Structure formats: C-alpha cells, structure tokens
Amino acid sequence: METSAFIARLIGPFLLVLGLAMLTRPRMIASIIEQSVASTALIFLAGMLALVAGLAIVNVHNVWTADWRVIVTALGWLSIVGGIARMLASDVLARLGRRFAGLRLVNTIAGLLLLVLGVILAGKGYGLGA
Secondary structure, X not given: OHHHHHHHHHHHXXXXXXXXXXXXOHHHHHHHHHHHHOOHHHHHHHHHHHHHHHHHHHHHOOOOOOOXXXXXXXXXXXXXXXXXXXXXXXXXXXXXXXXXXXXXXXXHHHHHXXXXXXXXXXXXXXXXXX
C-alpha cells in the first residue's frame, strides 16, 4: 500500500492541477494542443517520456485489485500504450490532435475526468478520507 500511496501523491496533484487548467483555461489548453500537434518531433518526445513514466509505474505497481489502487496501475499501462502510440504513429496522432484541439466539450469532459481522478488519488495518497 505504501507504493500505491507514494505514486498517488505524485500523480494525484498533477492530474488535479491539469484538470483545473483544462476547465479554467480552455483557450490556452486548445492553443497548447494545437502547437504541440504541429510538431511530430514533440509528439515523439512526449511518447518517450510517457513510455518511461508508464514503465516506471508498472514496474513497481502492477496491482490489479478491486479498489482505488487499480487506478494507479491502469494509468501506468495507459501511459505505456500512449507512449508507444506516440512513438510509432506520431503523424497519425498529430492529425487526430488537430481534430480534437478545438472541441470544447471533449476538453471539458477530459478536464472533469482528470480533476476527479486527481482528487481521488491525492485524497488516497495523502490519507484524506481513506
């Protein structure tokens, strides 16, 4: 459980702040997405970082239980898959990113999801409501 809480203390606040940024600064986030998908090199680099982060999480926390800890494991695996996709299909993801960059509803839903996951993980990681 200590590893789960440690990772949750790292990922939770990050997701919480990212979700808040997506909800409170939608034009800025859309601009960042548009600028990011304009560079396949940046997408590839983001893929490398996501792959390493995902591998780090899964190597120390591959826990498939019916509680909040499965969120940590799932995020690790999603990071691995996302990293590989960015590295092997940067051009395809750039096209998809351009399509979704300006869709406010999609970004709002994503922001809400990240905010909720951030609150759950930060709460569990820091022992709030545990």
